[in-house]
Amino acid sequence: MFTENDYKELHGLVFRDDYSGYKPTVLEIPGGDGKVDAEKRYAHVATKYFTTAQQRVDLMPFLLKAHGTATEIARAIHMPSEFYPQLEVSSLRVLEYPPGAISNEHCDFDLFTLMLYRDQADRFVSKDLGNQTLRYIRHYNLQAHMGELGTEIGLGEATPHSVLPSETPQHSIVYFAIPAWGARLPSGVLVKDWLNSRMQRSRTEFKKYE
Numbered sequence: 001m002f003t004e005n006d007y008k009e010l011h012g013l014v015f016r017d018d019y020s021g022y023k024p025t026v027l028e029i030p031g032g033d034g035k036v037d038a039e040k041r042y043a044h045v046a047t048k049y050f051t052t053a054q055q056r057v058d059l060m061p062f063l064l065k066a067h068g069t070a071t072e073i074a075r076a077i078h079m080p081s082e083f084y085p086q087l088e089v090s091s092l093r094v095l096e097y098p099p100g101a102i103s104n105e106h107c108d109f110d111l112f113t114l115m116l117y118r119d120q121a122d123r124f125v126s127k128d129l130g131n132q133t134l135r136y137i138r139h140y141n142l143q144a145h146m147g148e149l150g151t152e153i154g155l156g157e158a159t160p161h162s163v164l165p166s167e168t169p170q171h172s173i174v175y176f177a178i179p180a181w182g183a184r185l186p187s188g189v190l191v192k193d194w195l196n197s198r199m200q201r202s203r204t205e206f207k208k209y210e
Contacts, residue, residue, distance in 0.1 A: 001069065001141075002117040002173050006062070010094045010173065013058050014043035021049030021091075031106035032201030039101035040163075046091035066092055066116055066175035073112070073140050074177070077133055083153050085111060085177035092116070097163060097170035107158035108147040109198045110176040115143035117173040123164045124172075131156035148198070149178070152185050 002010075014022055022043040029036050045063055050056045070085040090110075097103075105125075112134070118124060126145055133155045134146045145159035163170065181192035 001065065001114075002062070004117075004119065004171075007094070007117050007119075007171050007173060010045065010059075010062060010092075011096070011171075013055075014045060014094055015041070015096070019043065019049065019055070020051055021046060027204050029202050029204060030108075031104060032198065033106075035104040036204065037101075037103050040095060040097045040103060042093050042095045044091045044093055047088050063087070063090075063092055066114060069140065070112075070114060070175060070177040073114075073137055076140070077136060077155070079111075079155070080153065082183050083111065083179040086180045089181055090178045091176050093174050093176065095170075095172045095174070097166070097172075099167055099169060100165045101163075101170070102165050103163035105160050105162040107160055108145065108176065109149060109195065109202070110147035110178050111150045111153070111155070112137060112147055112177050113145050114141045114175040114177070115145075115172070116141075116175055117171070118143065119171045120166055120168075123166050123170055124161065125164060126159055126161040129157045129159065131159065134159060147176075149185075149191070149194070152187065152194070153179075154186070 016022060024041060027036050027038060045059050067085060067087050067090060074084045124143060131146055137144045145161050146156060148158045151158045179191050183191045185191060185194060
C-alpha cells in the first residue's frame, strides 16, 4: 500500500523528539515473555499523538488510507460491527531495524495487522496455523497476520511471527487494527482493560546515559 517514498516521508515526520508518538527510550517485549527487542526503533501514527494542526494535516492521510482497508476487510470477513477497527484507537507503526536487529517471535495483540510496506520481505517470517479467516484477509494484504484480540472475538488463532536479522537496515510500516476501547469481549472484559493488561507485559523503558 505504501512506497519507499512514503516510508521516508513518514520517518521524517515522526522519528523526531517533538513528536509524541516517538518513544526511543521504550523497548518492546512483544511476546510478553521477557525477550526484549533491544535494537529496533519505532514510532506510532495515531490520533492521540497529533498535538498540532500541522501533524494532523501531514499524518492523517496515511492513517485514513490504512484504516479504510482495515474497515473493508472487517466487512468482508463479516466481523461483528461492535468490533470494527476504530480510527481513534488504531495506529500505524513506522519501524526501523539497524543491521543485525531482530524482532523475537510473538503474536500482536490487535484484531489483525496489515503489512503496508516492507523493504526486505524475505526477513519477515510468519507461521501458517491454518487460520481460514487469515487466509481470506491475505487476499487483501499478503503479509497480514491475526492478532490476539482477533482470537478473543473468534477469528481464529493469532499468528506467531518474527523478523530475521539483515546485514543492511530494514524498514517497514504496519497497521494495528483495534476495536473501540469500550467494546466488551465475549469473555466479558472491556477491550481497554484487556489491552492495558497485555501492554504491561510488553513494554519496558530504559534511561539514556550521557
